[in-house]
Amino acid sequence: MKLDPNKLHFIPLGGCGEIGMNLNVYVYQRSAVIVDCGVMFSAEKDAAVFADIDSLWTVADRVLAILITHAHQDHIGALKDVWPELKCPIYGSRFAIEMVYSALDETDFSRDVPIRVLGQSEAFKLGPFEIERIPLTHSTVEMGAFVIAAAGSTVLHTGDWTFDSDPIVGPLSDLKALEKLGCQNLNAVVGDSTNALESGWTASEGSLRATLLDEIQKSAGRVCVTIFSSNVARIKLLADLAQETGRTFVVLGRSIETVVRAAQSAGYLTDLPPLVSPKQYGYLPPGQVLVVCTGSQGSSNSMLGRLAKDNRNDVYLESGDTVLFSARRVPGCEDDIDTVQALLKSRGIEVVDAQTASIHVSGHPKQDELRMMYSLVKPGCVIPVHGMAKHLDAHANLVKDMGLLAERIENGDVVEIGATCIRIGRVPSGRRLRPLRF
Numbered sequence: 001m002k003l004d005p006n007k008l009h010f011i012p013l014g015g016c017g018e019i020g021m022n023l024n025v026y027v028y029q030r031s032a033v034i035v036d037c038g039v040m041f042s043a044e045k046d047a048a049v050f051a052d053i054d055s056l057w058t059v060a061d062r063v064l065a066i067l068i069t070h071a072h073q074d075h076i077g078a079l080k081d082v083w084p085e086l087k088c089p090i091y092g093s094r095f096a097i098e099m100v101y102s103a104l105d106e107t108d109f110s111r112d113v114p115i116r117v118l119g120q121s122e123a124f125k126l127g128p129f130e131i132e133r134i135p136l137t138h139s140t141v142e143m144g145a146f147v148i149a150a151a152g153s154t155v156l157h158t159g160d161w162t163f164d165s166d167p168i169v170g171p172l173s174d175l176k177a178l179e180k181l182g183c184q185n186l187n188a189v190v191g192d193s194t195n196a197l198e199s200g201w202t203a204s205e206g207s208l209r210a211t212l213l214d215e216i217q218k219s220a221g222r223v224c225v226t227i228f229s230s231n232v233a234r235i236k237l238l239a240d241l242a243q244e245t246g247r248t249f250v251v252l253g254r255s256i257e258t259v260v261r262a263a264q265s266a267g268y269l270t271d272l273p274p275l276v277s278p279k280q281y282g283y284l285p286p287g288q289v290l291v292v293c294t295g296s297q298g299s300s301n302s303m304l305g306r307l308a309k310d311n312r313n314d315v316y317l318e319s320g321d322t323v324l325f326s327a328r329r330v331p332g333c334e335d336d337i338d339t340v341q342a343l344l345k346s347r348g349i350e351v352v353d354a355q356t357a358s359i360h361v362s363g364h365p366k367q368d369e370l371r372m373m374y375s376l377v378k379p380g381c382v383i384p385v386h387g388m389a390k391h392l393d394a395h396a397n398l399v400k401d402m403g404l405l406a407e408r409i410e411n412g413d414v415v416e417i418g419a420t421c422i423r424i425g426r427v428p429s430g431r432r433l434r435p436l437r438f
């Protein structure tokens with residue numbers, strides 16, 4: 001389709017109708033900037049799923065860069081699949097880039113990727129686009145929203161965010177920068193819908209200090225906490241609680257080890273005690289061990305999946321130990337989680353789940369935070385993304401209830417951004433698969 005060369009356009013190719021595989025395109029004068037390039041995991045197909053970018057070339061001749069908001073897999077996980085078709089620079093914060101490096105490490109083109117490391121608050125030019133990064137809190141460190149301006153129009157692309165007053169690691173959300181944006185005639189917000197169905201305000205990461213400490217102190221045996229591996233703040237919090245309770249901090253699982261290394265390269269978790277080797281594990285008195293491990297979604301191949309199955313390895317759990325599931329249940333993983341929990345319980349291991357205990361907080365804005373965001377930035381229009389249809393609908397309704405305009409779109413829809421935001425048509429959108437096992 002032909003786009004007006006004098007207008008800025010937004011086209012989501014992934015993430016607008018599902019949670020995962022985010023890929024957002026901004027186009028002006030046939031130059032494109034992509035924000036995020038993520039995957040979604042399909043248990044049914046045993047594959048990583050990501051957006052098909054073929055239709056990009058019908059509206060653009062070049063991609064100037066991929067901007068990474070943060071290092072979650074639904075935002076960076078498809079770089080190794082998509083980059084060879086784009087061969088453009090990747091821009092992201094120090095931590096995000098460290099995670100990108102480790103994701104690209106398995107490829108034969110990792111050394112060819114031009115990288116630009118962005119400061120927390122940095123303004124820069126990309127061809128005809130003026131761009132500014134604004135730090136916001138999230139469940140991994142160094143999340144950055146992008147303000148994207150071209151053709152006299154300005155969009156705030158939020159990424160995944162909260163207004164957490166105690167994020168434990170990393171900067172607070174830059175409310176002043178958002179307020180400033182509110183005085184500058186912001187045309188549109190393209191924003192996170194994940195928690196738009198939930199009333200209230202997302203609890204702070206720091207609020208978990210007391211609840212996790214309480215659960216750890218209740219256990220006379222080992223305490224094993226399973227988390228989303230990218231949650232740097234949770235790793236830091238658990239390391240601090242290990243020290244406070246006189247327990248040795250043990251990190252188990254390759255993906256958490258990767259995150260710890262990336263975080264340390266970016267200047268976080270630098271005071272973590274040296275990692276305990278599996279051989280040392282058996283010599284530690286059970287009541288003096290705090291393990292953080294992968295496997296919160298019940299995967300049988302994960303570290304927790306293996307710990308649940310048997311105790312014949314160097315690292316193991318026994319009757320009297322406790323496992324804390326400090327993560328939300330990703331839809332589709334419930335049965336696997338229940339299976340692992342049943343296995344642990346059958347061996348006399350106590351299980352505490354975030355469904356019944358306050359041992360996890362979300363990294364996405366609930367309704368009160370969404371309202372505060374829009375009061376601050378005063379957008380001409382809100383375009384809900386990062387959600388399934390029900391989340392996008394709830395987000396659009398909240399915006400309309402505030403007396404603002406919402407443009408409820410789907411993957412492939414083309415929105416012209418100006419004094420008003422109008423859906424002007426569609427380009428084909430689709431999915432590609434990468435099998436997870438060969």
Ligand SMILES: [Zn+2]
Pocket residue numbers: 070072138139160363
């Ligand atoms: Zn995220």
Ligand SMILES: [Zn+2]
Pocket residue numbers: 072074075160386
């Ligand atoms: Zn996300």
